[in-house]
Amino acid sequence: MKKCMMKVCDLICPEKKQAFSNVSLSRNTVADRTCDLATNLYDQLMEKGKYFVAFSLAVDESCDASDTAQLSVFIRGVDSNLCVTEELLGFKSMHGTTTGKEIFEEVSKCVTEIKLPWDKLVGLTTDGAPAMCGKKSGLVGMVREKMREENCAGELTVYHCIIHQEALCAKALKMEHVMTTVTQVVNFIRAKGLNHRQFKSFLEECGSEYADVPYHTEVRWLSGGKVLNRCFELREEICQFLETKGKDTAELREQKFLCELAFLCDISSHLDTLNLQLQGRGRIITDMYAAVRAFKTKLCLWENQMLQGNPCHFPCCQSIKAQISTAVFPCAQFAEKLSVLAAEFSRRFADFDAQKCTFELLSNPFAVDVENAPTNIQMELIELQCNDTLKSKYDAVGAAQFPRFIPDTMPQLRTQAAQMLSMFGSTYLCEQLFSSMKMTKTTHRRRLTDELLRSILRISSAQSLSPDIDELASKKRCQVSGLGTSD
Missing domain, CATH: 3.30.420 (Nucleotidyltransferase; domain 5)
Structure with a gap:
């Protein structure tokens, strides 16, 4: 590093060469x-x-x-x-x-x-x-x-951990057999250098918009969704390539398997989107809980739409359903899986649901029912909700920044806000x-x-x-x- 610094110094600021030379950079x-x-x-x-x-x-x-x-x-x-x-x-x-x-x-x-x-x-x-x-x-x-x-x-x-819980909820779908088949296919393509090179060349010859399939790693939760989506998009090319290698592709071409693959692709994409919403530094626990609540509500909507045979929020399912008979597409089966997933979310996030009223004190204190609030803050909460100036400030700065504007005359509310802001x-x-x-x-x-x-x-x-x-x-x-x- 020292030698590189001296060479840069010769070109940029030779008059300061001695100062750079005096810098000690031993290990x-x-x-x-x-x-x-x-x-x-x-x-x-x-x-x-x-x-x-x-x-x-x-x-x-x-x-x-x-x-x-x-x-x-x-x-x-x-x-x-x-x-x-x-x-x-x-x-x-x-x-x-x-x-x-x-x-x-x-x-x-x-x-x-x-x-x-x-x-x-x-x-x-x-x-x-x-x-x-x-x-x-x-x-x-x-x-x-x-x-x-x-x-x-x-x-x-x-x-x-909310993120860990969300990843565990996905296991309730019990569709490991689909993921296992996809993983075996990807491993066959990528485990050997020759197969991998030939597959990439095959995709290039086919004019595919994708150049490869990614690996799936169990500890990298987002990798599963990426692998599934890529394999779904390249399902025909993968089958053709495997057939040139003498592999049986009957299972990969079955309508039942394709429907399950499409459903798993779509629900994994939705779960990955939620996972990304929960990641990042400085996240307030109330915002994370709101994202989970929104997802649970979406699951109920998707379940009802699936029962009606309308997978409008599941693009891969729509694609497969258009290719096969509507009667063959198992809408009721997938609706049941969405119901199971919603129940698993409710079970795993029960500890967060129990804190719903407390969370509202931070996320939207002006909408909290005073009678349900802790008695030590009820008087201050009434004063807060009746203060139009503070309400305007809340609307202007948002829930995350508003606690700083709670006046010192409301110490219990400030303490409550401090405790909630400190939560991981x-x-x-x-x-x-x-x-x-x-x-x-x-x-x-x-x-x-x-x-x-x-x-x-x-x-x-x-x-x-x-x-x-x-x-x-x-x-x-x-x-x-x-x-x-x-x-």
């Missing part, structure tokens, strides 16, 4: 600077934590390239001004077992080290694993026990961090130390905070080596 220096940046970010987070009136945690665990379990803990804190800070709280390497007790001990250290009081902990979101959500020996149970020991007045709200709806940040981890600690960098890996990921995941470069630079003394001394 130890780079590692030290990385740790300094991470420490600065952590110090800033600790300073902000002093002013949090509510915070929540998102916890998940995964293994790195050396099979070391890595525990990520993200914090979402809200201060008295209702400003949200969303950052990595801790990243712990667990070289032994990962029981609920051991996970709790690491999470507890993270909270204690940053000096956050347990009574301000509002929510905990996990991936739903037994070690995480166990009521006695899991993380959830032990955190609740810790809060009881600390005499915390508030009740901990626990959620299973998913462990998306943890999953995103694990993706960065796998690109950072690869099979060629297995010897990366735990401390340096933690520092790298803290810097790469920083969102609300940024390192104070000027402060760090002011504490450093320029160390120049290799300079000659004059007589």
